[in-house]
Amino acid sequence: MHSRSQIVQHIAIVGGTHGNEFSGIYLLRHYEKHPELMQRPSLTCQTLFANPAAHAANKRYISCDLNRQFKTADLANPALTALEQQRAKDINTRLGPKGAANTDLIIDLHNTTSNMGPCLILTQPGRFYDLMAAYVRLQMPSAVISRDEDHLAADDHALLCTVGRYGVIVEVGPQPQSVLRQDVFEQMHEMTQHILDFVELYNTNSLPALPKVTPAIRYLHSIKLPLDADGQRLGMVHKQVQDRDYMPIAPGDVIFTLFDGSEICYEGPTTVYPTFINEAAYYDNNLAMSLNEKVDITLADADTQGHVGISRGAI
């Protein structure tokens, strides 16, 4: 038998961290009306509408991006008093505290304007995440697994879901800001249900046989739009790259078109795989896309046989 404390018992599903990403907000409302959709025998599940003020204003945020306010030092800094900074502290009190959280898993629901389909973003390394990734991909082959666990290695993660013991983001697109698309809504619902099913199977050592290797991507860094000396944009994402999230960009491939008609090529040393291509919310910082490498998530042999979960072996 295993330690009771290993059970992933307290789950929070969070929507509206960004006020103009509608799928999570409407999915929360739907789950609150139909709580049976969140119920599994081994766990309890609560919902949290993270930034209703931003949603009321139909904006991503009021003062600053809520999903960048969860570094431990910032949560402890009394000088940070903007609306989202205050809200981050409230959420940390309610779902955290970060580092010693009462919440075992936070599932934060997001949309992107990029053509990313249903994407599961893992914010830490570890066996729990690896098993979740393998299970979700097995149930939902269209899902893409994205590792984003260490791009802030010099600091701790600023994302809301990192307040929990475990934290993942369900990121689905393409959906314009302030729009609700049925296809995107259904993909978010499906992935969230698979995650809840996974936790139930994990808690009860009932996972099915899982593939040894699950393909994934791992965040490397972001690249900016070309700018002039005054910070004005000189061009845009090349139409050969637009909508082609996850498709390889090799050294020498075009990535930007300038308004003067010329083209800019990718000059990195290796082939990379873009995400968040031309995401509306990243224009503030002139970010054009994120670049990733391909990685494999490899399970231990014992974890591929089924009837595993919290414990490494069979019950």
Added chain:
Amino acid sequence: MHSRSQIVQHIAIVGGTHGNEFSGIYLLRHYEKHPELMQRPSLTCQTLFANPAAHAANKRYISCDLNRQFKTADLANPALTALEQQRAKDINTRLGPKGAANTDLIIDLHNTTSNMGPCLILTQPGRFYDLMAAYVRLQMPSAVISRDEDHLAADDHALLCTVGRYGVIVEVGPQPQSVLRQDVFEQMHEMTQHILDFVELYNTNSLPALPKVTPAIRYLHSIKLPLDADGQRLGMVHKQVQDRDYMPIAPGDVIFTLFDGSEICYEGPTTVYPTFINEAAYYDNNLAMSLNEKVDITLADADTQGHVGISRGAI
């Protein structure tokens, strides 16, 4: 010969009427850097960035929708002092005054989040518009012609471009708010160039042979998302309708999916053709889509032979 006053001489290209529709704003900047793109021998062309304050805030508008502030009575009403109401009066002074305008043609550049492709919206009936529609469709077969000249028949049009003697909207999508897509940018540029070419050919009685009949759509009315008694949305645009702008909706076809899983069908008496399906900006008013009928734009025989323009016959 024809009267000099019939020449469409003074043109204004307007962008940024909505601050988060980026294509027009960037196209204006491009034209200002390359004024030769706006030049034609028989006309002069100026640009106007209609709502820079809204663009700076990365919003459609600050106080109210600028593109609804141009009714003659509103322009004359000193009690209307909100930012966009003031701006409308400024624009009316600069490009109008409405009803006796110094500007012969206003081309207002817009984006939609809907899958409408390049759409030319005509705001009044008349031969000038009919010839423009036939010419633009001939040059750009992907263009859709939309007649929106009389849906405010009981009042006068509230749109910015109606300040000019003639006014059209270049409406291109799909593009999320606050995003610039190269494909959409290029379609807007192409349609704008065809309009300027048309005016030059019209002014000089040099139009080519044009088709007798040009297919178009005509705006009928809008329909709202299903709401509960508290005004909360009960559902969303059906995924079978999403992205299918211009495709027929027949009586009995599904149009909405409710969150409870049930479907709502279209109950109108005749087949209609939707536009602005699930447009982000129309959520404020819970508008789900606009409905249109198919119409033909039919030219007089004399106008189909070529070498026509201002005058009805050959020179």
